[in-house]
Amino acid sequence: xxxxxxxxxxxxxxxxxxxxxxxxxxxxxxxxxxxxxxxxxxxxxxxxxxxxxxxxxxxxxxxxxxxxxxxxxxxxxxxxxxxxxxxxxxxxxxxxxxxxxxxxxxxxxxxxxxxxxxxxxxxxxxxxxxxxxxxxxxxxxxxxxxxxxxxxxxxxxxxxxxxxxxxxxxxxxxxxxxxxxxxxxxxxxxxxxxxxxxxxxxxxxxxxxxxxxxxxxxxxxxxxxxxxxxxxxxxxxxxxxxxxxxxxxxxxxxxxxxxxxxxxxxxxxxxxxxxxxxxxxxxxxxxxxxxxxxxxxxxxxxxxxxxxxxxxxxxxxxxxxxxxxxxxxxxxxxxxxxxxxxxxxxxxxxxxxxxxxxxxxxxxxxxx
Numbered sequence: 001x002x003x004x005x006x007x008x009x010x011x012x013x014x015x016x017x018x019x020x021x022x023x024x025x026x027x028x029x030x031x032x033x034x035x036x037x038x039x040x041x042x043x044x045x046x047x048x049x050x051x052x053x054x055x056x057x058x059x060x061x062x063x064x065x066x067x068x069x070x071x072x073x074x075x076x077x078x079x080x081x082x083x084x085x086x087x088x089x090x091x092x093x094x095x096x097x098x099x100x101x102x103x104x105x106x107x108x109x110x111x112x113x114x115x116x117x118x119x120x121x122x123x124x125x126x127x128x129x130x131x132x133x134x135x136x137x138x139x140x141x142x143x144x145x146x147x148x149x150x151x152x153x154x155x156x157x158x159x160x161x162x163x164x165x166x167x168x169x170x171x172x173x174x175x176x177x178x179x180x181x182x183x184x185x186x187x188x189x190x191x192x193x194x195x196x197x198x199x200x201x202x203x204x205x206x207x208x209x210x211x212x213x214x215x216x217x218x219x220x221x222x223x224x225x226x227x228x229x230x231x232x233x234x235x236x237x238x239x240x241x242x243x244x245x246x247x248x249x250x251x252x253x254x255x256x257x258x259x260x261x262x263x264x265x266x267x268x269x270x271x272x273x274x275x276x277x278x279x280x281x282x283x284x285x286x287x288x289x290x291x292x293x294x295x296x297x298x299x300x301x302x303x304x305x306x307x308x309x310x311x312x313x314x315x316x317x318x319x320x321x322x323x324x325x326x327x328x329x330x331x332x333x334x335x336x337x338x339x340x341x342x343x344x345x346x347x348x349x350x351x352x353x354x355x356x357x358x359x360x361x362x363x364x365x366x367x368x
Contacts, residue, residue, distance in 0.1 A: 003223060007142070007230050009162060009237060017142065017166040017226055021215055023052075026167050027059040030128065033164050035101045040064040041091060043114040044105040045074040048132055051175055056105055056130060064101070068094050072113075076262040079109045079148050081157065087117045098122045101164075107133035107180070108140035108266065112155070115146030119161030128165040132172040134184025135267050138191070138225035141166045143233040143243075149262075153322060154254050160238055170222060173213050181213065182303040183267030186249075188221065189302065190274060191228045193295070194248045197340030199224050207301055245342045248334040249274030252356065255319035259311055271304040276356035280348060281336040283355055291339065309362040316361075317353050 003019040018029055040060060044053055049071050061067050070090045072083050104114035104127060111129050118127035129141040147158020173181060192200025202224075203210065209217040229246065236243035253273025257264060275296055282292040300306050320331055333348040 008234050014162050015164050019168050021171050023059050023169050027063050031063045039066045039100040041068045042103045042105050043070045045110050047074040048106040079113050084117050102127040105130045108136045111136050111140050112147055119146055119159035126164045129163045130167050137168045137222050139187045142229045152258055170218050183265040185302045186267030186271040186304050188225050190248050191225045194245050194342035195228045244332050244344050251320055251333055252276045255316045258319055268305050272308050272360045276360050279356040279359040280352045286337050307360050307362045313357040
């Protein structure tokens with residue numbers, strides 16, 4: 001089972017997204033990139049290393065002159081410039097030049113960090129994405145946004161750098177911890193809410209199959225989410241306009257993620273941030289209260305959190321001021337006009353955010 005879709009840049013094919021149920025075609029796909037006589041560095045973390053490194057190296061070793069491996073400790077707290085510096089040192093010591101290749105094997109942390117290193121080492125080397133988490137397969141591996149966290153600010157240092165290939169083996173979902181799987185579902189539901197009502201309804205209809213991770217449902221689910229992200233990215237590769245819609249739920253979600261010190265998974269933060277944004281949308285009359293409650297119940301059924309505890313709403317609002325999506329002092333907030341129809345809004349007030357936060361924060365007083 002193998003499907004391929006192409007991502008275009010400035011009207012020309014830029015790279016392929018390959019969907020498969022194994023790693024069997026990975027070597028052939030990599031060989032087609034024209035790096036056969038070059039060195040490869042597989043970048044992965046300590047969790048993915050024990051699961052997939054040997055198999056992936058076995059498929060890629062015949063294609064390259066040398067295959068080196070750089071492993072760093074798993075966890076968002078290691079997605080920083082210190083780890084990038086260690087990777088630079090490794091590449092220099094192993095004499096990697098501008099015509100060699102990096103491969104990101106893992107989830108979003110690995111993909112973002114490896115991509116940023118590739119964008120900046122020797123002013124840019126090529127890399128491929130081999131995403132192993134649902135979140136990475138439908139979001140971070142596509143579109144060329146790379147970056148690392150800087151102190152407490154998420155993805156504050158980064159670059160746009162397109163991969164040469166995205167190779168998704170959907171069978172890796174079977175080894176994901178449940179919370180990692182549902183984290184990816186947060187982004188998937190987001191895609192339907194901002195862009196495709198029919199897809200959102202399809203997800204609801206296939207709830208049980210999705211929760212059971214049935215491959216015959218997961219593959220078309222990932223394909224449709226990839227198509228949605230691809231189409232937006234093709235039209236707005238540098239996030240000058242429409243691509244900001246993909247940040248639905250992220251303004252408050254990133255603030256929550258920061259204040260929880262990255263102990264709450266990204267997709268779960270996006271989920272509660274999405275519900276807060278939907279609350280604001282409903283309060284404005286864009287959607288009915290019934291539609292809002294249905295979205296909230298859908299998130300709950302998909303195993304996503306609908307509340308978060310231990311946070312002060314004023315601190316959350318203050319944290320949004322440091323978000324990289326600020327534009328001339330105003331926040332580019334994403335609201336829903338309806339399911340499948342999102343819009344950028346720069347007029348969301350602190351009082352509106354307080355009311356949105358009152359929906360999701362447990363044990364806090366929100367005044368507005």
